[in-house]
Amino acid sequence: MAIAFFNTPFFTLLLFFSLLSLSLSSSIHDLLKSKGLPAGLLPSEVKSFTFYENGRLEVFLNAPCLTKYENRVYFERVVTANLTYGSLIGVEGLQQEELFVWLPVKDIIVDDPSSGLILFDIGLAHKQLSLSLFEDPPHCKPEGGLRNHVRKEKGFFEALR
Template sequence: MANPLLLGFTALLLILADASSPSAADSIHDLLRAYGLPGGLLPREVEYYSLDRASGDLEVRIGRPCYAEFDGTVLFDRVVRANLTYGGLRSLVGVTQEELFLWLPVREIVVSDPASGVILFDIGLAHKRISLSLFEFPPECTPGDDGGWLSGARDG
């Protein structure tokens, strides 16, 4: 007969592992869709992600900083962090968007009404309304600058 304490501990470890790490079959793009967001918000070059399903804390790792084109140029840092909620990436860190020659941090991405066909980007100074159709497929990223001048812009 197995030790009940050992069985309980093993079950707890399995539950915790399931809560904090994605299934190998899941992609970050599928995860975004499951949370009511378009799958193309993050680039194809995502190497790894982790999600704490209890808190919504999401961490996405990309091999190197890279640029993607949507409604304008977006820079993804090596690590992107956010709080994932249904229809939103909140407290976003690691994504900046070029606006009028300035790099502004994207603080939040929200789809409040999918029927509207619009996604909302909070870039601090303004809220941008962008067509959801631009985010249907994950973009291909071009390598970005790993230099210091951008880190100041990304930090806000």
């Protein structure tokens, strides 16, 4: 009798909706952890995300925002990258402040989790930080909340005036 139940359209529909609800309830932070990256790479204010079969990841926030790990970090409204195990490659929509200059984060890589380090490629250099900085998703403040944040709308020297 039990075998007949598993072959019914009702069971197939029940299984489909169970799997659908499981995938919808998964957060971006769970996805990052399942791919060998720390959950705190993205802020808790992520509204939604799309992860494609080819590895393309699109993350949507309600608004651009700022947070701080070791230095200040700026998230645009949409952050994209190619997500593979242990890495986000070709990141767009993420900048990090280094010595009063905002640099785009290009890649984020965890080569060896046992090292306790995560590598950030910021174009001009590679920066290694402690994985412990990224354990928990940070809270992100709207970009208008920090007055001296230099964005593309103002030149660096204009902002210093």
